[in-house]
Amino acid sequence: MKIQEIKYKNKKDGYSIFIGKNSINLLNNKIKDLLPNTRKIAIIIDKKVPVKFKRILKKNLKNFDLFFFPFEANEKNKSINIVNYYLNELLSKNLNRSDLVIALGGGITGDVAGFVASIFKRGINFINIPSTLLAQVDSAIGGKTGVNSSHGKNLIGSFYQPKLVISDTSFINSLPKKEIICGYAEILKHSIIKDKIFFNWLKKNSNSIFLKNTKELTYAIKKSCEIKNYFITQDVNEKGARMILNFGHTFAHAIEVKNNYSKNNTHGEAVLSGMILATKLSVIRQICSPKTLSDIKNLYLQNNLDYTFKRYNKKSLIDELIPFLKNDKKNNDDKINFILLKNIGKTALPNKSKISLKQFKKLTKAISQY
Numbered sequence: 001m002k003i004q005e006i007k008y009k010n011k012k013d014g015y016s017i018f019i020g021k022n023s024i025n026l027l028n029n030k031i032k033d034l035l036p037n038t039r040k041i042a043i044i045i046d047k048k049v050p051v052k053f054k055r056i057l058k059k060n061l062k063n064f065d066l067f068f069f070p071f072e073a074n075e076k077n078k079s080i081n082i083v084n085y086y087l088n089e090l091l092s093k094n095l096n097r098s099d100l101v102i103a104l105g106g107g108i109t110g111d112v113a114g115f116v117a118s119i120f121k122r123g124i125n126f127i128n129i130p131s132t133l134l135a136q137v138d139s140a141i142g143g144k145t146g147v148n149s150s151h152g153k154n155l156i157g158s159f160y161q162p163k164l165v166i167s168d169t170s171f172i173n174s175l176p177k178k179e180i181i182c183g184y185a186e187i188l189k190h191s192i193i194k195d196k197i198f199f200n201w202l203k204k205n206s207n208s209i210f211l212k213n214t215k216e217l218t219y220a221i222k223k224s225c226e227i228k229n230y231f232i233t234q235d236v237n238e239k240g241a242r243m244i245l246n247f248g249h250t251f252a253h254a255i256e257v258k259n260n261y262s263k264n265n266t267h268g269e270a271v272l273s274g275m276i277l278a279t280k281l282s283v284i285r286q287i288c289s290p291k292t293l294s295d296i297k298n299l300y301l302q303n304n305l306d307y308t309f310k311r312y313n314k315k316s317l318i319d320e321l322i323p324f325l326k327n328d329k330k331n332n333d334d335k336i337n338f339i340l341l342k343n344i345g346k347t348a349l350p351n352k353s354k355i356s357l358k359q360f361k362k363l364t365k366a367i368s369q370y
Helices: 023-034 051-060 080-092 107-122 133-139 169-174 177-194 196-210 214-234 241-246 249-258 267-284 290-302 315-319 357-369
Strands: 004-009 014-020 040-046 065-071 100-105 125-130 144-149 152-159 164-168 341-343
Touching: 004 214, 014 023, 014 214, 023 051, 023 125, 023 164, 040 080, 040 107, 051 065, 051 100, 065 080, 065 107, 080 107, 080 144, 100 107, 107 125, 107 133, 107 144, 107 152, 125 133, 133 169, 133 177, 133 214, 152 249, 164 169, 169 214, 177 196, 177 214, 177 241, 177 267, 196 214, 196 290, 214 241, 241 249, 249 267, 267 290, 267 341, 267 357, 315 357
Parallel strands: 014 164, 040 065, 040 100, 100 125, 125 164
Antiparallel strands: 004 014, 144 152
């Protein structure tokens, strides 16, 4: 399947997302075209990225002054202290605003490197090369950057658009199944919130994604990017429609913080848990049918993902999430701002499903029993 291009455009910014096998080879010419004044390139690279990709970059970008900065990508390192470290490194190499920062890694690497780029000398050029399926279908698109706080996930950050995103599906061949599940969670989410036809396609083709078949992977990544693009072009700074992309994430972020970002419960697995919890809540609030919940559960069962919602089938386990739900970044008052589901392909509007902590506590028993 040939390399696919999606163009992102809003009133101020525009860039392309290239998707496909060996698309990383486009990088040199794209930098020359887009950033003709770039001389120095700082590459913040996830230590887990196979060495061969570092060699490919060195070969492709041999006419630039390259600086590689390794990054131990985990939620604990997604912090202000790490950002400060990289800022000092860039200053010591005397990069200027015409130069370039590249993120090569998963979503955490992209979030940290993008935030560094956004505040270095009030903004240096930034290119994202996501190396995980999760990053390729989610965090690399839309310009959200940032780090965590002891108060919650992604509470410190900025909106900063890259000059280019390259999603090379060659990276995915080296990923373990747990990482594929992480990306699949966001692919599934995109179908649930916007595209029933895509949801039905996933019923037939999910196994091909888990088998890393290039054709189906490229299609799924492209569809996910198009759906995310649809929401972010309407609402760049997440004040309205873009919040819909957080379906399942209110619960998911609470799960992650409660578990101290444990590797035993990845972001994607938390999202899979969160989407079922949000759909159950939607049924209880009578805006979604039990059949819709059943359809989604069946897709989980087909792909052996039901363990993610079975983790939260007891009232006590859901109650333990309550202290962490109130710090979700969508909240703008004392209530929890849930994104709830009407049916496959359509959610309730943001800010229309707010529930107080007191109300929510009364619903946890019903959620656990569904």
